[in-house]
Amino acid sequence: MDFPKDFTWGAATSAYQIExxxxxxxxxxxxxxxxxxxxxxxxxxxxxxxxxxxYHRFKEDVSLMKEIGVKAYRFSxxxxxxxxxxxxxxxxxxxxxxxxxxxxxxxxxxxxFATLYHWDLPQAxxxxxxxxxxxxxxxxxxxxxxxxxxxxDRIKHWIxxxxxxxxxxxxxxxxxxxxxxxxxxxxLRVSHHLLLSHGLAVPILKKNSPDSEIxxxxxxxxxxxxxxxxxxREAVRxxxxxxxxxxxxxxxxRGYPEDKLGEYIQSGDLPEREKSFIKKDDLEKIASPFNFLxxxxxxxxxxxxxxxxxxxxxxxxVPPKGKAGYTEMGxxxxxxxxxxxxxxxxxxxxxxxxYITENGVSYSDGPGKDGKVHDAKRIxxxxxxxxxxYRAFKEGVPLKGYFVWSLLDNFEWAKGFSQRFGIIWVDYxxxxxxxxxxxxxxxxxxxxxxxxx
Ligand code: IFM
Numbered sequence: 001m002d003f004p005k006d007f008t009w010g011a012a013t014s015a016y017q018i019e020x021x022x023x024x025x026x027x028x029x030x031x032x033x034x035x036x037x038x039x040x041x042x043x044x045x046x047x048x049x050x051x052x053x054x055y056h057r058f059k060e061d062v063s064l065m066k067e068i069g070v071k072a073y074r075f076s077x078x079x080x081x082x083x084x085x086x087x088x089x090x091x092x093x094x095x096x097x098x099x100x101x102x103x104x105x106x107x108x109x110x111x112x113f114a115t116l117y118h119w120d121l122p123q124a125x126x127x128x129x130x131x132x133x134x135x136x137x138x139x140x141x142x143x144x145x146x147x148x149x150x151x152x153d154r155i156k157h158w159i160x161x162x163x164x165x166x167x168x169x170x171x172x173x174x175x176x177x178x179x180x181x182x183x184x185x186x187x188l189r190v191s192h193h194l195l196l197s198h199g200l201a202v203p204i205l206k207k208n209s210p211d212s213e214i215x216x217x218x219x220x221x222x223x224x225x226x227x228x229x230x231x232x233r234e235a236v237r238x239x240x241x242x243x244x245x246x247x248x249x250x251x252x253x254r255g256y257p258e259d260k261l262g263e264y265i266q267s268g269d270l271p272e273r274e275k276s277f278i279k280k281d282d283l284e285k286i287a288s289p290f291n292f293l294x295x296x297x298x299x300x301x302x303x304x305x306x307x308x309x310x311x312x313x314x315x316x317x318v319p320p321k322g323k324a325g326y327t328e329m330g331x332x333x334x335x336x337x338x339x340x341x342x343x344x345x346x347x348x349x350x351x352x353x354x355y356i357t358e359n360g361v362s363y364s365d366g367p368g369k370d371g372k373v374h375d376a377k378r379i380x381x382x383x384x385x386x387x388x389x390y391r392a393f394k395e396g397v398p399l400k401g402y403f404v405w406s407l408l409d410n411f412e413w414a415k416g417f418s419q420r421f422g423i424i425w426v427d428y429x430x431x432x433x434x435x436x437x438x439x440x441x442x443x444x445x446x447x448x449x450x451x452x453x
Contacts, residue, residue, distance in 0.1 A: 071110065072110060098147075409422035
């Protein structure tokens with residue numbers, strides 16, 4: 001591997017998953033505070049009230065980043081720390097926390113990449129309809145304005161949204177994420193308002209932070225047909241339209257994919273075009289030019305065609321044939337999928353810059369008798385994914401950086417604390433941190449030591 005010297009090796013986290021301090025210094029409630037308190041929502045009945053207590057320990061965490069040698073840190077901002085009710089009254093203590101965090105990063109030579117929305121909508125906005133309401137997109141642009149006016153001098157890399165597909169579909173179609181709604185109609189509305197909010201925020205961020213770069217992060221799920229049949233290939237296209245093209249196409253100025261629009265209008269999941277919540281000019285706003293595309297990659301899916309009892313054509317995922325490795329999330333380990341995702345996005349949409357804004361793995365290895373964490377499987381996983389990213393880079397994909405998910409073990413949403421993605425171990429009782437072997441190995445990769453592959 002011979003990435004250029006300025007390649008941005010980083011690590012990523014998000015606010016609700018690590019910060020804790022859920023009711024301190026004027027922070028308002030978010031939908032995850034509500035959701036985690038509902039019975040049966042979270043596998044181990046935990047919540048992010050304390051999590052990694054990063055709010056109080058951010059200096060220690062920055063010093064660990066420095067020890068690992070990451071060049072950049074991707075974190076998210078808690079909207080309800082800044083605007084406790086989602087809009088209107090600003091909470092200066094919330095802004096102050098992120099100023100202190102960013103100053104600490106800069107002091108240590110670490111580039112901050114700030115994500116505005118990583119799923120923690122202020123509960124006050126949810127009470128007014130949340131992302132189902134168009135007004136939330138405008139509240140988001142107010143939040144982007146407040147944040148970038150205050151931190152635009154220090155932060156030069158902004159990411160509007162993290163994985164809007166997950167926010168829309170897990171939050172509103174499957175209901176396994178906050179706010180726990182199960183309704184495809186709602187999810188499609190939400191996806192549009194998320195994209196619209198991105199489009200509204202881009203010019204605001206540009207204005208308030210003029211020499212910065214702005215992007216959006218999408219999780220890419222490369223799909224492959226389960227067989228060679230035409231039906232399975234058609235099902236792959238349908239899945240890809242649902243999960244990938246639905247977001248990529250409008251961001252890159254193509255509007256929503258016609259095949260999916262037609263399908264949803266026919267099934268009644270989208271209103272007829274003239275009555276639609278997709279208003280004139282929205283698509284132009286969504287396609288507002290931005291600087292980089294963030295790609296998160298975890299797994300591919302093998303897709304087969306399925307006819308539902310009501311005759312509707314559908315897709316389903318099937319397990320791969322033969323022996324496959326799985327992570328503790330139950331996801332197939334498939335490094336070539338990262339290469340495929342990068343090549344495909346690059347060929348079809350031609351983004352000027354791509355960052356892998358998340359990739360990593362959940363394995364629960366903890367401290368051994370020697371007090372160290374020997375997570376050899378994570379090293380193997382990362383190594384193989386780095387190599388696939390490098391393969392794509394060598395073939396011309398404009399890959400500028402790679403953020404490992406995650407810096408710290410943390411609160412894994414519906415799975416609570418049962419999953420550990422960190423390159424740093426966190427003991428949730430004592431809040432002690434230990435850099436895992438993978439973190440020490442990552443340092444060598446970043447330093448450019450030869451022979452690691
Ligand atoms: O922990 C999540 C993160 O918040 C978003 N991307 C996937 C990760 C692993 O599930």
